[in-house]
Amino acid sequence: MKLWNHYEEKLEIMRNILLDISKPNILELGVQKGISTKVFLDVCEKNNGFLTSIDIDDCSNVSSSDKWKFIHSSDDDFDNIDKKLKEKNSFDFLFIDSLHEPSHVRKVFYHYFNYIKIGGFIVVDDVVWLPYIKGGIIDREFSERINRLTFNKILEIYNSNRDVLSLDINFSGSGLAILKKKGSLLNKEQKIKNRLNNLKNLIKNFYAPKPKK
Numbered sequence: 536m537k538l539w540n541h542y543e544e545k546l547e548i549m550r551n552i553l554l555d556i557s558k559p560n561i562l563e564l565g566v567q568k569g570i571s572t573k574v575f576l577d578v579c580e581k582n583n584g585f586l587t588s589i590d591i592d593d594c595s596n597v598s599s600s601d602k603w604k605f606i607h608s609s610d611d612d613f614d615n616i617d618k619k620l621k622e623k624n625s626f627d628f629l630f631i632d633s634l635h636e637p638s639h640v641r642k643v644f645y646h647y648f649n650y651i652k653i654g655g656f657i658v659v660d661d662v663v664w665l666p667y668i669k670g671g672i673i674d675r676e677f678s679e680r681i682n683r684l685t686f687n688k689i690l691e692i693y694n695s696n697r698d699v700l701s702l703d704i705n706f707s708g709s710g711l712a713i714l715k716k717k718g719s720l721l722n723k724e725q726k727i728k729n730r731l732n733n734l735k736n737l738i739k740n741f742y743a744p745k746p747k748k
Contacts, residue, residue, distance in 0.1 A: 541708025559584035562626045564610040565633035566590040569597030623649045632660040637688040662686045663710025691724035
């Protein structure tokens, strides 16, 4: 229940971003039961927008809105999907909520980045692991691991593209990475070197003075 309440917070965050966009053109990767889809369509009704959703499962019965286009496909079947999408740089908002695995997130991020307008948003779901740690709201080792890895992948992409992207992380529930597109050319991500585990710092940690009781 607690995690669901946080999911509602995340939906409200995205809703508020979209309500500030006139005639928002939205691209959604992952539909499932259509919870986020219906929020996006509500915004489209209010702001005269349009939503395109992609899912590997047939979710076409989620809505009959004339402001919605559903593409029944894996979102990394690019040859198929590219024929069905509008021209590049045409979407204001991309929500990545399909296969929650860092290499897949990276693959679709780099492909669909080219469909987003300058000033548009790319939002990635499930990038925070805190609810899934040992003793957390939902103690689940797999989710903790995969969200940590996805979080790190987003940081790598951002760190290699600071002139092209801005980044905010929202820690509600399983988290959102909210990136804004500032430029057109995306560099390949690079591993971020971590000095915390080098020999010098391991020695410092070992010999660090202990607090007095």
